[in-house]
Amino acid sequence: MGAGRGRPRAFDRDAALERAMRVFWERGYEAASLAELTGAMGIRPPSLYAAFGSKEQLFREAVELYGRTEGGVTARALREESTAREAIGAALRGNACAYTEPGSPRGCMVVLSATTCAPEHETVRTLLCDDRRAMERSLRDRIDRGVAEGDVPADTDTRSLAAFYATVLFGLSVQARDGATRDDLLAVAHAAMASWDTLVPHPSVR
Known part of the structure; x- marks a missing residue:
């Protein structure tokens, strides 16, 4: 199997989640667009779905992070x-x-x-x-x-x-x-x- 197979982690998941949290915090859930989220996180939509499953699941993790930190x-x-x-x-x-x-x-x-x-x-x-x-x-x-x-x-x-x-x-x-x-x-x-x-x-x- 070639080295390019699988899904390498090309980003820091924790840092990406923290940036997504701040977008949701500023914009709210519905108003936070996928483009805003992925732009802030420095990833493309396929990577967001691969790492977090969905926008809602990303939001749930962001809420949990917010509760532990800010x-x-x-x-x-x-x-x-x-x-x-x-x-x-x-x-x-x-x-x-x-x-x-x-x-x-x-x-x-x-x-x-x-x-x-x-x-x-x-x-x-x-x-x-x-x-x-x-x-x-x-x-x-x-x-x-x-x-x-x-x-x-x-x-x-x-x-x-x-x-x-x-x-x-x-x-x-x-x-x-x-x-x-x-x-x-x-x-x-x-x-x-x-x-x-x-x-x-x-x-x-x-």
Whole structure:
């Protein structure tokens, strides 16, 4: 069999995936054309299909990469901060900064890539909807942990509280894409955390 047989890897798959991620992040799933993707990745369409299977599978891998890298701000804050309040606040502030990082697309890839899709791309919309729901669950899990550890009152409605802060977090992404500055977003994060004492019940005075 000749040396030219088979499918040699003529490109760095990881680097190509990272470049594709940035196209999807900037353009969204449907608007990212095959020409834009392959141009950014430095490959031809047959190589894209050989390496990733399909545009949708490429997108799924890009979303997973985003979650492990650029989109990992919230997970780190929830994991590293010592109280639920500090964790939520750090997540909001950290994302306000990440969403306005010079040289990166503005906003969150998971929030902005596909809120609506043509019927044939419903699986993509569902993927991102599930990711957003998972983010809200992670906020609730961290607040529930705060209840267990005693820094959040036991009678707190953790479901509603998590939904509120998830809505703020997703809204920051939309505002960033619409041109809000970092200071604008940090002001929103500050206002949202100032609401904590209103939303979280005070311990009963006995």
